Amino acid sequence: MSRLVEHLRTYGENVAIHTDSQQLCYRDLADRVEAAASSLGRDRRLVLLETRNDIATLVHYLGALAGRHVVLPVPAGRDHTAVLQTYDPDVVVSDGDVQHRRTSAGHRLHDDLAMLLSTSGSTGSPKLVRLSPTNLISNAQAIADYLHIDETDIAATTLPMSYCYGLSVINSHLARGAGLILTDRSVTDERFWETFRRHRGTSFAGVPYTFELLERISFDTMDLPDLRYVTQAGGRMPPERVHRFAEHAQTGGWQLFVMYGATEATARMAYLAPELALSRPDAIGTPIPGGSFSVEAPDGDTIGELVYHGPNVMLGYARGPADLALGKTVDALHTGDLARRAPDGLYEIVGRTSRFVKMYGLRIDLQRVESALSAAGISAFCADDDDRLIVAARTGRDAGVVQRIAAEAAGVPASAVRAVIVDELPLLPSGKPDYPAVRELAQEHGLPSAGTLRELFADVLQLDPADVDPDASFVDLGGNSLTYVAMSVRLERAIGQLPADWQQRPLQELEAVATPARRRRFWAATVETSVALRAAAIVLIVGSHAELFELWGGAHLLLGIAGYNFGRFCLTPLPRAKRVRHLRNTIGWIAVPSILWVALALLLTDDYTWTNLLLGNKILGPHDSMTAGRLWFVEVLVWTLVALAVLFWLPAMDRAERRRPFAVAMAFLAVGLALRYDALGLELGRDAWFTMLAFWFFAIGWAAAKATTALQRVLLTVVLAVALQGYFDSLTRELLVLVGLALVIWLPTLRCPAALTAAAGVLAEASLYTYLVHYQVYALFPGDPLIGVLASLAVGILITQLVTMARHRLRARRGAVRAAKLTPARR
Structure with a gap:
């Protein structure tokens, strides 16, 4: 034996x-x-x-x-x-x-x-x-x-x-x-x-x-x-x-x-x-x-x-x-x-002697390229194929981004890198990378071709066309609530009626549903409900402040729509780090222009104080100024997003939301309602309309974005109706907000004339800048509120267009700088 x-x-x-x-x-x-x-x-x-x-x-x-x-x-x-x-x-x-x-x-x-x-x-x-x-x-x-x-x-x-x-x-x-x-x-x-x-x-x-x-x-x-x-x-x-x-x-x-x-x-x-x-x-x-x-x-x-x-x-x-x-x-x-x-006695691997290749006269460490992609949250394998670098990355990644990061890590032109997107990375039975299979993938797949929609996505999202992967969606490419308006309107013109979930569909799938015959029909146009309400809300805000009419509630409607877009564009299936980064970018898109405008207004007017510059007037005061609360909506929105960014940075919160998205949104709504009904005994009274205690509007929009069943939507509608009862001491104001947010809950799109769709898109896209500047613009036309309102809307639209043009030029300049850096490698 x-x-x-x-x-x-x-x-x-x-x-x-x-x-x-x-x-x-x-x-x-x-x-x-x-x-x-x-x-x-x-x-x-x-x-x-x-x-x-x-x-x-x-x-x-x-x-x-x-x-x-x-x-x-x-x-x-x-x-x-x-x-x-x-x-x-x-x-x-x-x-x-x-x-x-x-x-x-x-x-x-x-x-x-x-x-x-x-x-x-x-x-x-x-x-x-x-x-x-x-x-x-x-x-x-x-x-x-x-x-x-x-x-x-x-x-x-x-x-x-x-x-x-x-x-x-x-x-x-x-x-x-x-x-x-x-x-x-x-x-x-x-x-x-x-x-x-x-x-x-x-x-x-x-x-x-x-x-x-x-x-x-x-x-x-x-x-x-x-x-x-x-x-x-x-x-x-x-x-x-x-x-x-x-x-x-x-x-x-x-x-x-x-x-x-x-x-x-x-x-x-x-x-x-x-x-x-x-x-x-x-x-x-x-x-x-x-x-x-x-x-x-x-x-x-x-x-x-x-x-x-x-x-x-x-x-x-x-x-x-x-x-x-x-x-x-x-x-x-x-x-x-x-x-x-290392000094502590531990050994560290810093590279691989056998994974170096020669390209463009350079000695390239393929492991270093893979590490650079991994640091960017991209799972990929790299191999060489004659004079090209082949990168296989898993589905859900942007081929253009993969190509750019790999090229920069290797120090070669982007044209020398071929990025292939696959469902699963090729593995040996041991679970290790199958590099010969990576080379074979390059022969089976081609780089995405540029097309009209690809150029449209690149234009709105400020990307290079080569960076737009046809298998990527608007959300995958970094789209958020601010770029969503421009994209939905321009995309509607390009392909006709949009699917309800277009923002999560791959670009090439949107091309497949294009309906050019419908686009020519006057009533064939549709507009996202949230886009139409943003446009309507900013008109109501400006008109009421300029005393052209008195229809209050637009800002609270915008707060609900902000929550709706938070649920759609910030709480996506992306990894936690990317979620938080996306949320950070959204905060920057709102806070930076707001602070810049306040700084300019401080130099030219007496409208604001240093606390406005910190977007903290409702917290830090002074509270007795005639202009103290003008930016309350921006302050509430920015600090709400900051607090949520901190919370969703926590792994436990991130996991909980992924498992039960509607339940988590409802939990936050419950917190908001506890504040609304003053469960803590703060006794802030009417001031609660314009402070962080108005968070429940944001939360109900967030929950609407995560509602997937009719029962959930009924529950939200009932909660909304009950919570609005007596909130403003104005039936008209309560009905306006109720109808607006109920539309968000129940109707993702509205049918309307094509001309009205285009106008709504322009107004909605400019809503942030219009909100910031309208206080100073309509005041230039005392006794003529109609002209003041039109001028405010026009200035907001103009600033939006100028910012877009500036971003285009900045993108072009970055591309030129990147090309200049790669020039030595080409030699």
């Missing part, structure tokens, strides 16, 4: 294997392994094992080792022609079926050879890593030591058994009598987590892409009471993601181990202790027990190639059957990674 079988038997009735349908104790596993070893033959043989994460595969893997055969694990369901033809294995095991290809051993196998593995999980290559029993055992014991694995642990097999990382999970747990949950299910499959919870799983392993999937399914909110630790290896994970998962680990009561390894070192070479994942997420940590590093750097340089020494370093490579007779041909592993040892 082999030492491996004896080792398994020592753990007796401990459960070794869990599956969906059965459990297997160590004693029974040992019996099966012993039988499998016999079925493979008495002479040492080369055994090709097609692997799945199931009992049959595990038993034959252990059987091959127990019988001192040489096992070559390969992923099931793949083409292994190259390996079969090159190495001509004696035995092939597939789905538990043992096929003897000859009656006796056909290869000369070195006594120390136990396993052959494809490098980095690649398939189809005859270049294999030769591993010995010492390599396997020493690495399994080292991993078990620093992870503190014992008999109570149960690990799920989240990685292929043909991949050294996946195999190391199996080896290290069987070395300590721990349990394994054998499954091929993805971490995105709820059945995986049901099995994990049912068998009280304590750990699982993941490559960087696994953690990207975990973020998509809100892993941090899962209830996993028995989870003890999670390991990450298989490539560098962005430090910011390491930090996020370290935070999740801290709050969830488990540990995160970030590890560094290679097939040539059996699996692991270094690990980052969990307590350092928060403070040093950019480091690979320290060598595993029994191993050591050296950095081979030029004299005086602290950065050089990382070299690993340890008993787990491979015997050497095999490129053909003759190499199977070789003994140990390497003493240390030259990793090919550029590294340094």
